[in-house]
Amino acid sequence: MPLEISRSFKDGNTVPYGPIHDDIRRNSGFTDLRGRPDLAGQIVEGLSSPKLRELLIRIAKERSYFSLGCDLGSHTEEEQAPTRRKVSGGYIQIASINYADASTGQYDAFCEAFGEQLRLCVGKQRWTIDLQGTYVQFNLPSELPVKAPSIWIWFFAAAKSHGKSEQSREELLAAIGEALHVHHVRQCLMIHPS
Numbered sequence: 021m022p023l024e025i026s027r028s029f030k031d032g033n034t035v036p037y038g039p040i041h042d043d044i045r046r047n048s049g050f051t052d053l054r055g056r057p058d059l060a061g062q063i064v065e066g067l068s069s070p071k072l073r074e075l076l077i078r079i080a081k082e083r084s085y086f087s088l089g090c091d092l093g094s095h096t097e098e099e100q101a102p103t104r105r106k107v108s109g110g111y112i113q114i115a116s117i118n119y120a121d122a123s124t125g126q127y128d129a130f131c132e133a134f135g136e137q138l139r140l141c142v143g144k145q146r147w148t149i150d151l152q153g154t155y156v157q158f159n160l161p162s163e164l165p166v167k168a169p170s171i172w173i174w175f176f177a178a179a180k181s182h183g184k185s186e187q188s189r190e191e192l193l194a195a196i197g198e199a200l201h202v203h204h205v206r207q208c209l210m211i212h213p214s
Contacts, residue, residue, distance in 0.1 A: 023142040025135045025149045032155040032167070033113075035088050047091045052160065053080040054117065065090050065110075071193035075112065078197055084206045088113040088156065088170060092189075094182055104146050108185040109176035112196070118211035119158060119168040127153055127169050130208035134173075137202050141195035145188050150174040 036050035048064040053076065060066070060080035066073035069092055079087045092110035116122035131151045138149065152172040159165050175196060177188035199205060 022145055023139055023147045023149070025138070025151065027131060027151050027153070029153045030172075032157060032170075033088075034157040034159060036160065037089075046093075047089060050089060054086045055080065057081050060087075063090070065092055068092065069190065069193065071190040071197070072110070072112075075193055075197045075200075078201065079112075079114070082201075082206070083117060085114045085116055085200075085209045088115055094185065097178070100178065103180045104178035106180060106182045106185045107176050107178050108182060108189040109148075109174065110189075111172050111174045113170055113172045114200075114209075115156060115158075115168065115170040116209040116211065119156070119170070120164070120166045121211045122169055122209065124153065124169050126208055127171050130171065130205065133202075133205045133208050134199050137199035137205055138195055141198060145191060146178040147188070147192050147195075148176040148178070 039049040040047040051059060051063065053060045057077045057080040060076040061073060063076050066076050072090060072092060076087060076090065079085070090110060090112040094106070094108040097105055097107055116126065135151070152174060154170055154172060155167050156170045157165070157167050173196065175192050177185050177192045179185040179188050
């Protein structure tokens with residue numbers, strides 16, 4: 021199957037957060053990009069990936085959700101067939117722009133709509149997506165602290181070489197950007213006045 025989409029849940033994180041550097045992550049920490057495409061274009065994680073950079077800029081202009089973090093990486097999966105052993109991927113974490121009022125039901129609807137839309141873009145690529153639901157402790161300056169849901173979009177592209185898997189990851193990031201910005205996908209995370 022060229023595209024596998026799964027759903028999972030994990031422990032949450034706190035926003036804002038500082039840099040995280042370990043064996044897996046090289047994350048420069050949280051930057052509030054809401055309405056700041058100028059800052060989004062300067063995020064370190066996007067400097068090595070034109071499509072991640074484009075995605076961060078596009079999300080920074082968004083009015084239904086915003087980015088909480090992202091990262092990129094690559095690894096080898098020796099147990100896979102030679103044509104898909106080299107994997108390039110990462111994640112982008114998003115939350116409703118009105119995160120304090122968002123429900124897990126909205127994120128469920130978002131995951132369904134996003135997955136359906138992404139399936140239209142896959143072609144012959146070998147992509148894996150894990151939509152990981154998590155609660156975030158939001159402690160943003162000038163905003164009331166609140167625990168609210170978010171979604172981590174983990175994405176992976178497999179190929180026979182790291183060069184090809186990185187190229188496929190760029191195509192996957194472009195597809196994620198398109199899927200995220202389709203009207204009915206965006207609307208899932210909008211909070212409508214009651």
